[in-house]
Amino acid sequence: MREFWPAWSREWLDLIVPATQVLLIGLAAWLLQRLARRLISRLGEHNLPPDVLAVVRRISGFLIYAAAILLVLERLGVSAAVLWTAFTGFAAVAAVAFFAVWSVLSNIFCSVLIFTTRPFRLYEHIEVLENGEKPGLKGRVVDINLIYTTLEEDSAEGQPANTLQIPNSLFFQRAVRRFRK
Incomplete structure (x- = not known):
């Protein structure tokens, strides 16, 4: 096919063909997403909850556009093995960082x-x-920040008050007693 084109245009064909393929993949993904949305809307007419429809719409959009991105990357010369290696490496690092x-x-x-x-x-x-046998951590709440809640313990007259910094997650692992005035 390249023999029919002038010599100066061959260089441009190496750019135009992949760019056209990428545009066609993007257009196909967009049309497929519109079709999927229309089908999901028709499913919604059969009394499906709006929450379910929203989740299905998001998942379908994610899958369609993720597949389109993978196809575009393949057309641009990125191998699937490199992508898979990068993804699994990132997932492993993210899991370690999360823990x-x-x-x-x-x-x-x-x-x-x-x-x-x-x-x-x-x-x-x-x-x-x-628990039922031991007294717990007791005091007046003086500060609540992102990591700790600070309690000021009751102290004897003339004595400085002690403060306790309690991790916020502890309040959802133990029972909390509120003393109301």
Whole structure:
């Protein structure tokens, strides 16, 4: 086929053909996604919950566009073995990093839950119960941050108050007693 083209155009064909293929893959993915959305909308007419439809729409979009990206990368010369190696390497590093920061992420998530569900409020007196036999950690809440909740213990007159920094995740592992005035 290249014999029919002038010599100066062969260089451009090496760019035009892959670019056209990438555009066609993108167009096909877009049309396929529109078709999938239309089919999912028709399924919704049969009394499927909107939550389920939204999840199915997102999953179908992700799968279609992920496949399109893989096809584009293949057309651009990236081998599937290299992609798979990169993906598994990234997944392994991400898993190790996730487990390394699990306690920090847990405390941050629990702080968000404390701020939204409000099991206790600032300046309230609370006790984190250990079990039925032992007294728990008790005091007045003086600070709530992303990792810790700070309690000020009750102290004798004239004595400095001690503070306890309790990891936020502990409030969701133990029972909390609130003392109301």
